[in-house]
Amino acid sequence: MRIQALPPQLVNQIAAGEVVERPASVIKELVENSLDAGAQRIGIEVDQGGTRLMRVSDDGMGIDREDLALALARHATSKVSQLEDLERISSMGFRGEALPSIASVSRLMLTSRVQGTESGWSVSGDGSGGPLDPVPAARSPGTTLEVRDLFYNTPARRKFLKTEKTEFSHIETLVKQLALARFDVAFSLRHNRREVLALPVATERMEQERRLSGLLGPAFLEQAVSLRQEHNGLQLDGWVAHPTFSRSQGDMQYFYVNGRAIRDKLVTHAVRQAYRDVLYQGRHPAYVLYLSIDPVLVDVNVHPTKHEVRFRDGRRVHEFIFRTLHRALSDTSPGMEVDPDTGEVLSPAPPAVRTAAVSPGEPRDTRAQHHLPFRVRERAGGYQPTFEVQRPPPAAPLAQDSHQDGIPPLGFALAQLKGVYILAENQDGLVLVDMHAAHERIAYERFKQAYGNAGIQSQPLLVPVTVAVSRREADLAEARQDLFLELGMEVDRLGAETLAVRAVPVLLQGSDSEKLIRDLLSDLVVFGSSERIESEIDQVLATMACHGSVRANRHLTHEEMNALLRDMEATERSDQCNHGRPTWTRLEMKDLDRLFLRGR
Numbered sequence: 357m358r359i360q361a362l363p364p365q366l367v368n369q370i371a372a373g374e375v376v377e378r379p380a381s382v383i384k385e386l387v388e389n390s391l392d393a394g395a396q397r398i399g400i401e402v403d404q405g406g407t408r409l410m411r412v413s414d415d416g417m418g419i420d421r422e423d424l425a426l427a428l429a430r431h432a433t434s435k436v437s438q439l440e441d442l443e444r445i446s447s448m449g450f451r452g453e454a455l456p457s458i459a460s461v462s463r464l465m466l467t468s469r470v471q472g473t474e475s476g477w478s479v480s481g482d483g484s485g486g487p488l489d490p491v492p493a494a495r496s497p498g499t500t501l502e503v504r505d506l507f508y509n510t511p512a513r514r515k516f517l518k519t520e521k522t523e524f525s526h527i528e529t530l531v532k533q534l535a536l537a538r539f540d541v542a543f544s545l546r547h548n549r550r551e552v553l554a555l556p557v558a559t560e561r562m563e564q565e566r567r568l569s570g571l572l573g574p575a576f577l578e579q580a581v582s583l584r585q586e587h588n589g590l591q592l593d594g595w596v597a598h599p600t601f602s603r604s605q606g607d608m609q610y611f612y613v614n615g616r617a618i619r620d621k622l623v624t625h626a627v628r629q630a631y632r633d634v635l636y637q638g639r640h641p642a643y644v645l646y647l648s649i650d651p652v653l654v655d656v657n658v659h660p661t662k663h664e665v666r667f668r669d670g671r672r673v674h675e676f677i678f679r680t681l682h683r684a685l686s687d688t689s690p691g692m693e694v695d696p697d698t699g700e701v702l703s704p705a706p707p708a709v710r711t712a713a714v715s716p717g718e719p720r721d722t723r724a725q726h727h728l729p730f731r732v733r734e735r736a737g738g739y740q741p742t743f744e745v746q747r748p749p750p751a752a753p754l755a756q757d758s759h760q761d762g763i764p765p766l767g768f769a770l771a772q773l774k775g776v777y778i779l780a781e782n783q784d785g786l787v788l789v790d791m792h793a794a795h796e797r798i799a800y801e802r803f804k805q806a807y808g809n810a811g812i813q814s815q816p817l818l819v820p821v822t823v824a825v826s827r828r829e830a831d832l833a834e835a836r837q838d839l840f841l842e843l844g845m846e847v848d849r850l851g852a853e854t855l856a857v858r859a860v861p862v863l864l865q866g867s868d869s870e871k872l873i874r875d876l877l878s879d880l881v882v883f884g885s886s887e888r889i890e891s892e893i894d895q896v897l898a899t900m901a902c903h904g905s906v907r908a909n910r911h912l913t914h915e916e917m918n919a920l921l922r923d924m925e926a927t928e929r930s931d932q933c934n935h936g937r938p939t940w941t942r943l944e945m946k947d948l949d950r951l952f953l954r955g956r
Contacts, residue, residue, distance in 0.1 A: 379406025380526035385454035390414035405523030415498040418470035468499040594645035602639035630681035636936030671884025686928040769917035775909035785944040793933035800901035812844035843889040
């Protein structure tokens with residue numbers, strides 16, 4: 357068969373297969389064009405899930421009459437003019453393919469008016485040929501793109517569309533995603549002439565939180581900690597939810613790079629690693645995070661839909677995200693101080709001297725409360741290893757109390773309930789603590805601290821384990837021998853595609869050395885780093901902490917209960933046990949009043 361040039365219309369329809377998967381794909385391209393045009397208000401109207409009509413209107417800069425036809429031509433764009441521009445792309449769109457691709461599979465009308473001109477102009481196309489000549493049209497400054505009858509001329513594509521409800525659900529999810537990226541823009545969404553979303557501009561902190569709460573639900577905001585970290589040209593800010601607010605699926609994960617929503621395995625891995633020992637197995641964290649980076653250091657032109665990116669230094673980005681989130685999740689113990697205006701975790705102040713409040717007739721210890729060693733007294737032999745771990749300095753000193761009476765965050769113990777829970781009274785009401793879960797976290801963090809101070813000790817294998825790998829993996833293992841030694845492993849190269857594992861970490865002796873080295877190499881190939889050894893060791897330490905923690909039905913004295921509360925306040929991640937379950941909760945006076953209908 358002879359080689360022949362494809363007709364322009366078929367070329368456009370092939371391109372449409374890359375960028376137009378469903379109505380939501382069209383909305384994405386149109387709204388991103390509006391954002392690039394500097395719009396401050398964007399209105400989206402949809403009929404029948406987008407299959408019948410999609411209309412996006414904005415108040416952006418508009419398009420000149422002479423450029424309207426070019427806007428529907430392939431590889432025509434105002435965002436890139438030379439090769440160097442591709443190295444620092446800051447706009448949402450840039451390829452110049454979306455509009456002609458959409459026009460090739462729908463009936464499209466583009467109407468625009470530039471600020472300062474007397475009238476607007478309109479141009480249309482229906483996939484049968486080039487766009488028609490522009491005609492005058494009444495419109496305020498800005499642009500409207502109207503897309504009707506999607507895939508009307510490609511019925512095979514139309515058959516793959518889902519129900520109206522499903523297609524609109526994808527559109528609504530997309531608009532939420534875009535609205536979370538641009539608080540400085542007002543968005544509205546209507547479906548079948550019914551208003552679904554009306555989001556005003558949110559420049560102030562309270563307005564942003566209101567939008568966040570409206571889009572993700574008030575529970576997310578109540579359970580989230582805001583963060584901001586900048587280091588070496590990278591900046592990460594946003595909100596991360598406490599591990600106890602985990603999800604059964606990853607439906608509340610929003611990550612943006614320079615304002616662009618992305619799905620990236622490097623980012624996902626870094627986030628999962630940060631939640632590693634505080635998230636219940638099989639659960640997914642919730643977050644809204646924004647990474648700012650020099651556009652030169654990230655390639656957004658790796659996929660037509662622009663959902664994927666490639667970082668020039670993926671290892672540095674991975675480490676920055678992981679360390680920032682790991683620190684934020686560490687700073688969520690009851691003693692941490694949070695800025696009431698911004699929600700950001702503050703550096704804890706020096707500990708205050710506590711004085712217990714005494715109730716009449718209550719045999720309460722009235723001495724000043726300090727950081728007390730928590731020791732189980734009678735029949736403690738089975739738990740002794742936990743308390744023999746050298747106590748490190750408090751990782752998170754008690755925050756300075758804002759209360760005049762000096763009651764610490766978790767208050768003072770009142771009693772035990774069924775040998776399982778500690779009941780305490782703080783300034784706001786009643787605190788309930790799962791004593792085993794709390795002590796398990798405390799013991800675990802001390803084990804990690806003690807083990808970290810001593811370093812990862814190595815244990816030689818009596819018989820080295822030979823592992824067949826690819827040449828690339830063997831080269832990597834040879835080049836990163838210093839890393840393996842830091843991780844307590846001795847790995848030698850025996851041949852072009854053969855490695856020998858001669859030593860492993862002491863705590864991991866008896867583990868599958870071949871699987872361990874393969875997993876490590878896989879991490880290094882994909883992410884440039886690995887916390888797999890630390891993760892494996894943490895699992896061992898978590899098991900030790902679980903077995904060494906105080907069990908249910910153990911009687912604790914008031915001194916021991918108060919000491920446990922103080923230790924919780926001074927321990928990182930003490931809001932959750934090692935399995936991601938909450939260690940404590942509280943009922944404020946207003947909650948108790950509501951239970952008993954007081955004040956009604």
